[in-house]
Amino acid sequence: MEQVRVNLELLKAFEEGLDTRFPEASPIPAKVLGYGEISTVLELGQGPDRELAFKRMPMFRSVDEAEAYEKLYREYIDTLEEDVGIRVVPGSLARFSDEIHGRNLVYIAQRRLPAASIGQNAIHRLSDDDIRRLVIAVLRECDRLFSFNRANRGTIELGLDGQISNWAIAGFDEGQTRLPEEIQLLYIDTSTPLLRRNGQEQLNTELFLRSAPSFLVWILRALFLEDVVTR
Numbered sequence: 001m002e003q004v005r006v007n008l009e010l011l012k013a014f015e016e017g018l019d020t021r022f023p024e025a026s027p028i029p030a031k032v033l034g035y036g037e038i039s040t041v042l043e044l045g046q047g048p049d050r051e052l053a054f055k056r057m058p059m060f061r062s063v064d065e066a067e068a069y070e071k072l073y074r075e076y077i078d079t080l081e082e083d084v085g086i087r088v089v090p091g092s093l094a095r096f097s098d099e100i101h102g103r104n105l106v107y108i109a110q111r112r113l114p115a116a117s118i119g120q121n122a123i124h125r126l127s128d129d130d131i132r133r134l135v136i137a138v139l140r141e142c143d144r145l146f147s148f149n150r151a152n153r154g155t156i157e158l159g160l161d162g163q164i165s166n167w168a169i170a171g172f173d174e175g176q177t178r179l180p181e182e183i184q185l186l187y188i189d190t191s192t193p194l195l196r197r198n199g200q201e202q203l204n205t206e207l208f209l210r211s212a213p214s215f216l217v218w219i220l221r222a223l224f225l226e227d228v229v230t231r
Contacts, residue, residue: 011044
């Protein structure tokens with residue numbers, strides 16, 4: 001994966017003064033760009049820092065948990081790009097401990113892309129024919145993954161969330177209304193590194209539950225977690 005420079009001091013300073021209820025009111029203001037299942041996507045800082053989207057992942061209860069996630073994340077990205085052939089948005093992972101609040105933090109920083117290039121936005125400005133081409137391009141990327149998993153079943157298999165909002169069209173900017181002749185896609189949703197080795201899930205799936213209300217955790221674990229991760 002192409003790396004981006006991460007301002008670690010900015011992230012540490014942001015955490016020291018973070019108001020988790022009203023992040024925009026923190027000493028270093030944050031703009032919430034979106035929410036995922038286990039992360040919040042933020043815009044932080046000024047200048048070059050605002051060219052990145054920061055996925056904040058605060059659910060790690062120990063340094064060991066955060067280190068294990070980082071190792072898995074890097075293996076997942078390397079396998080996805082080098083062995084499967086799916087390109088991901090340029091980014092980097094930053095990990096540190098916030099000793100003041102007793103938190104173990106992981107941030108995934110990704111280069112911010114034009115909003116128009118994200119799949120669910122692009123389909124509103126494309127013709128029906130181009131929408132079909134875009135959907136077919138996404139399915140071809142997914143087929144790369146299916147083919148890899150068939151060839152490596154029982155040894156190493158990957159998962160991804162293939163919905164159209166998790167793909168960006170490389171080089172597609174504001175004002176464009178037609179797809180290029182050759183469509184190149186970038187995968188965005190890298191924060192859930194689904195990887196099975198010898199049939200065993202490597203991601204600690206309990207991480208998915210830590211953002212849920214405590215009274216729902218046992219229900220989600222018993223009825224939904226395994227099914228969702230498997231799909």
